[in-house]
Amino acid sequence: MHLIAAIVLAASLATAPAPAAEPDPRWEFFTADKTYYRSPWYRHAHRIMIPFGCTRAPYYSPDPRCVKKRGFHHGIDIAMPCGTLLRSNRRAWVVSNDSLGPAYGANPILLRNYKYRFDLVIGHTRRVFVKPGDRIRPGMALGRASDSAAPDGCHLHFERRALAGSVDTAVFPRKMLRLRPKG
Known part of the structure; x- marks a missing residue:
């Protein structure tokens, strides 16, 4: 009887949701949006640190598309614990990922979808589980979030570009991420 109880306890612990991680003290949010978003790309709900478009985040050079000499962020940064x-x-x-600069971290992932003609850049990753030439299917583990080249703590950067396009072809990635408020 004790063996069965131990197996049931172990199974329930293995499938229980992980407790919320402590926030990274380096996180700085450059948005008024305090919503926590879920996505099939990651577990649990997390906040957007830097949204797509004009931003007051100090890391970007002034851009003519933006007022008050603000910079332009070509993706969405989502705060989440390292790992x-x-x-x-x-x-x-x-x-x-040779075409990507050091701002994306040491191990950025560059995914290409030929059918729908887009690239997806995922920056600030570590322990990347895929390599160039790998075919990716929904649900496959790609890597883990890190703070590589991220001055404001652990997060992931998602950037949707035209197929084989430069940063100048980046478009709003939110729909691709299927972000939905925690409910």
């Missing part, structure tokens, strides 16, 4: 698992929500191929 948070990143899973794909799209079919794609992993391509070389």
Whole structure:
């Protein structure tokens, strides 16, 4: 009887949701949005640190599209504890990240979807589980969140670009991420 109870307890602990992690003291939010968002790309709900578009975050050079000499952020940064698992929500191929600069961290992931003609840059990753040439399917583990090249703590950067496009082709990635408020 004790063996059965131990097995049931172990199974319930293994499937129980993880407790909320402590916030990273370095997190700085450059948005008034205090909503926590869920996404199939990661577990639990997290806040947006820097939204897409004009931002008061000090890391970006002034951009003519923005007022008050603000910079332009080409993706969405989502605050999450270091080590948070990143899973794909799209079919794609992993391509070389050689075209990406150091601002994306040491191990950014560059996914390419030929059918829908887009690239997805995922920055600030560590323990990347995929390599160029890998075919990605929904649900596959890609890597973990980190603070590599991130002055404001652990997070993931998501940036949708045109197929083989530069940063100048980046578009609003929110729909692709399927962000939905925690409810």
